[in-house]
Amino acid sequence: MRLGADHVRVSVPATSANLGPGFDALGLALGRHDVVEVRAIGAAETVVEVIGEGAGEVPLGEDHLVVRALRAAIDLVGAPQTGLHMVCRNEIPHGRGMGSSAAAVVAGIVAARALIADPDALDDDAALALATEFEGHPDNAAPALVGGATVAWEGREGPRAARLEVHPDVEPWVFVPTVRLATKKARGVLPTHVPHADAAFNAGRSALLVEALTRRPDLLFEATEDKLHQDYRADVMARSTELVRGLRGLGLPAVVSGAGPTVLVLGRASEGDRVARAVAELLGGSDSFDVLTPGLDLVGARSERL
Ligand SMILES: Nc1ncnc2c1ncn2[C@@H]1O[C@H](COP(=O)(O)OP(=O)(O)O)[C@@H](O)[C@H]1O
Numbered sequence: 007m008r009l010g011a012d013h014v015r016v017s018v019p020a021t022s023a024n025l026g027p028g029f030d031a032l033g034l035a036l037g038r039h040d041v042v043e044v045r046a047i048g049a050a051e052t053v054v055e056v057i058g059e060g061a062g063e064v065p066l067g068e069d070h071l072v073v074r075a076l077r078a079a080i081d082l083v084g085a086p087q088t089g090l091h092m093v094c095r096n097e098i099p100h101g102r103g104m105g106s107s108a109a110a111v112v113a114g115i116v117a118a119r120a121l122i123a124d125p126d127a128l129d130d131d132a133a134l135a136l137a138t139e140f141e142g143h144p145d146n147a148a149p150a151l152v153g154g155a156t157v158a159w160e161g162r163e164g165p166r167a168a169r170l171e172v173h174p175d176v177e178p179w180v181f182v183p184t185v186r187l188a189t190k191k192a193r194g195v196l197p198t199h200v201p202h203a204d205a206a207f208n209a210g211r212s213a214l215l216v217e218a219l220t221r222r223p224d225l226l227f228e229a230t231e232d233k234l235h236q237d238y239r240a241d242v243m244a245r246s247t248e249l250v251r252g253l254r255g256l257g258l259p260a261v262v263s264g265a266g267p268t269v270l271v272l273g274r275a276s277e278g279d280r281v282a283r284a285v286a287e288l289l290g291g292s293d294s295f296d297v298l299t300p301g302l303d304l305v306g307a308r309s310e311r312l
């Protein structure tokens with residue numbers, strides 16, 4: 007495989023995984039993006055510039071997550087490695103449960119796909135498999151790749167994802183705290199075993215959530231109930247847990263976004279006034295959460311050759 011372009015731009019959405027009961031399976035792409043511009047250069051050097059989220063924090067050379075994913079994708083298809091100049095314009099906050107690491111990995115893979123002569127060699131299944139190797143779970147990478155809502159699972163031949171057509175009335179409200187929580191830490195507090203009744207509860211709610219997301223948004227409140235991860239993680243995100251419980255107490259379908267500590271209300275567009283009243287009641291003048299209405303991203307990762 008040879009390279010077919012030397013200058014590309016990719017855009018990848020933030021994602022919210024789990025959506026309550028769909029631990030490591032369900033995910034949703036949000037209208038907030040990281041945009042990465044990549045130049046393949048002759049010189050054997052890697053230079054990364056980061057603007058926005060992560061600037062001054064992430065490494066700027068071969069250890070940068072986008073670079074690592076891009077190089078892994080280039081190796082996977084047998085294309086030649088190259089020097090890289092990369093500019094990352096990041097809108098997705100890090101360590102908040104909005105899929106920043108998955109977006110970085112998908113950005114690298116999709117940039118590689120745009121650079122190589124035969125992009126079909128890195129189709130969505132291959133891209134999801136590689137992204138899942140980096141992430142350890144496919145639920146963020148799937149919607150980051152294809153947009154909308156997805157159900158992802160570990161198939162016999164690797165990770166797979168099915169895209170859902172989200173009902174037009176479904177609207178995400180996103181409460182982003184200033185504090186961070188590494189996904190690794192939030193996974194570390196989960197038990198290795200759960201009661202059978204809790205697993206059965208979540209199986210039913212996850213199935214219901216697919217129906218609620220696609221055809222019956224009126225069922226979103228009950229469909230977002232969970233017993234497999236949020237309570238176990240309550241101690242490592244006390245304020246977010248309090249906010250989820252407060253919002254649910256007011257009848258709003260609130261969940262922890264991904265591994266937290268961001269909170270997601272997966273509601274209906276018509277519930278905007280109730281969400282605004284809840285924000286006023288529960289957050290008052292506090293600035294500990296930014297409230298975003300990013301909308302959904304129905305397309306997923308995009309790339310263009312420049
Ligand atoms: N755009 C990015 N560029 C480089 N590294 C990134 C980027 N986004 C995330 N990361 C890395 O991933 C870490 C956050 O991953 P994680 O703990 O899984 O949280 P999140 O919920 O945001 O995905 C960051 O601290 C950083 O090391």
Ligand SMILES: N[C@@H](CCOP(=O)(O)O)C(=O)O
Pocket residue numbers: 021023024029030031102103104105106107143145146189192193235263264265266
């Ligand atoms: N299913 C994962 C999702 C992690 O999402 P992130 O956005 O927090 O990385 C989990 O709950 O651990």
